[in-house]
Structures are given as structure tokens and as C-alpha cells.
Amino acid sequence: MALPTLPGTPVTVADLDRDNPGQGIVILDVREQDEWDAGHAPGAVHIPMGELPARVDDLPDGDLLVVCRSGGRSARSVAWLNHSGYDAYNLEGGMKDWQVAGLPLTADGAGPATIL
Structure with missing residues (x-):
């Protein structure tokens, strides 16, 4: 996946490589522990x-x-990270859109992986 050249530019699930959505990037999940x-x-x-x-x-x-x-x-996290000198991009629609698009999920809790 090629991220936009300007950090902070929003990304959608349609921009991700369906076969390997995290290839070449670090996915940073800022949700709470139960959501993770x-x-x-x-x-x-x-x-x-x-x-x-x-x-x-x-x-x-x-x-x-x-x-x-x-x-x-x-x-909000992307704005803070960009201000702090990191190249960060927001996934619009978040993990809800990720799940709807059928991208891979894994879980640390009991039962099948889902997005709360």
C-alpha cells in the first residue's frame, strides 16, 4: 500500500491492499483494551x-x-502525532469499515474476532 505523500491525509479501506492491508506500514490501534x-x-x-x-x-x-x-x-491521535513529528494517517471509518470490507481480523478474547 502506498500512503499519501502528505501526512495526515485520510485513508479509506478502499486504499488498502485487500490481500495484505498492513504491508509496508505500521497499524497503530488506539482503541481501549476491551475493543482490542x-x-x-x-x-x-x-x-x-x-x-x-x-x-x-x-x-x-x-x-x-x-x-x-x-x-x-x-x-485526534493523528493530529497529535503529526504535530509531534511522526508521519501518521487516519483510517476513515476505522475498524468498523475494516470489518465490513472483509479485511483480516484476529482476537485476543474468547469467540470470533469482531469490532465492538
Whole structure:
């Protein structure tokens, strides 16, 4: 997947490679623990939005595709990350659109992966 050249530019699920949506990027999931446990993108990094400033050193190098449930928390996180010097992009529609598009999900909780 090629991200837009301007950090902060929104990305949609239609922009992702259906066979390998996280290829070449870091997917940063800023949802809460229960949301993460229910279902998330395989290989994603989990740092809840409220913990992001304290855990910014935990971020891997590379472009960040930031996701939440529907795109609101991730948009705020992207603004903060871009202001802090990171190349971050918001997934519009969030993990809800990810699930509807049939992109891969994995879960840490019991039962099948789903988006809360």
C-alpha cells in the first residue's frame, strides 16, 4: 500500500491492499483494551489514545496508519502525532469499515474476532 505523500491525509479501506492491508506500514490501534481484545488487525500495535503521550517511545519506526472504531479517536491521535513529528494517517471509518470490507481480523478474547 502506498500512503499519501502528505501526512495526515485520510485513508479509506478502499486504499488498502485487500490481500495484505498492513504491508509496508505500521497499524497503530488506539482503541481501549476491551475493543482490542474483541478484534483487531493482525500485526497491529496497540496503544490506547489516552496512553499515547506517555508511550510514544513504544512506537515502531515507519509510517503509522492509525485506527480506532470509527475514525474519531484516530483522527485526534493523528493530529497529535503529526504535530509531534511522526508521519501518521487516519483510517476513515476505522475498524468498523475494516470489518465490513472483509479485511483480516484476529482476537485476543474468547469467540470470533469482531469490532465492538
